[in-house]
Amino acid sequence: MTELIKNGKRQDDRKPEEMRDLSIEAGVLKRADGSAYLEWGSNKVIAGVFGPQKCIPQHISNPYKAILKFRYNMAPFSVDDRKRPGPDRRSTEISKVSKEALESALILRHFPNTMIEIFVEVLQAAAGTRCASLTAASVALADAGVPMKDMVAACAAGKIGDEVVLDLAKEEDNAGKADVPIAIKPKSGDIVLLQMDGDLTPEEFDETLSLAKEGCMKVSEEQQKALQEKYEMEEGE
């Protein structure tokens, strides 16, 4: 196997602290209340938000706030070997942690007895899809006019060979030593999602975390740009 990192250069010619190319477009689905399409390296993700709307089933509604539903789904054709369609252990977990991450940023008390549904479809997957889907969902929520304290931005960092790097690509994720996806509220720096796969020493962990936070800030800038661009484009028409 070729080395993942050689002379400070990664397989795809990136520097250790360099992110893959990220582009986001807001308002791509006509019939959703809010939507976003995101490309991050070779990850392709589409997110749609519906609501706030009538809560179905009624018995799960909360008279103090809106409830949130998050569905992360990978398309069968999104990976090299066909993925068996439908929810599985992994996507159920990602849906849960993503929902909880967003709950801490949204202001749900404005809409008692309602639900907000978020659907994220991964069309092409190449490591870091949970960060990609959370980032896209956040833009879609803002596009849907859902009130929030801050827009959640997510990014991963990890360890390949002996070095801490930002935003692991697919080969790096498979053969690397550790992967730490995080999501933050950029304004306050609060961490709303933190997971770890692999082993890191405490020092390495601190380094990874601060690197991932820097990545989140870059992601946040892209998110803001995507929303600003939505109306600039329409003006030019």
Add this chain to the structure above:
Amino acid sequence: MRKIVIPGEKLASAEEKNNGDHTFVEEGKIVSEVFGVLTESNNYMNVNPLGGRYIPREDDKIIGVVTSKKYKGCIIEFNSAYTAYVSTEDSDYSVGEVILAKIEDVNEVNEVRASDIMKLYDGKLVEMTPSFVPRLIGRKGSMISMIKDETGCTIFVGRNGRLWIKGDKEQVRRVEKAVKKIEEEAPTSGLTKRIEELLEEKT
């Protein structure tokens, strides 16, 4: 061009300005809670959202559709997360009818009671983003009366982002076109003039 703000964006210091619609105060700063357009009036920082569903408010006129009938009343759907109950002791309403109503009362969990209902016949129901309705009406109704004069259509505007247009088929289409343009260019200024041009060039 007015300023477009994103959620979490700091607008001003809370000591200098007051926080208005769709904003909150955090650490001495006024912060926007939605993606919208910033408007400042009387020292209040307001944000007008660029999306989102209608939130029922007392005394608003809404255009809704009867979705189901209950004992001595019916349920109205009006492009919101919530539905309204209308008491109809005196007259009969059937499912699917379009009505204009006034919101009488909204309680703390946004249950809506409406009254002053009026049936709307033979028109076309058009939807737009609720937060752009003030833009469609214009200052002292300048925009909407201009559209009415230009096309000769009868138009009812619901605060919930629903319009009911009655008139000649071709004219109704022109109104729809104007509404679509307003929706697309709502954050820009000098809109009334451009809509006037749009309507003139078609005749």
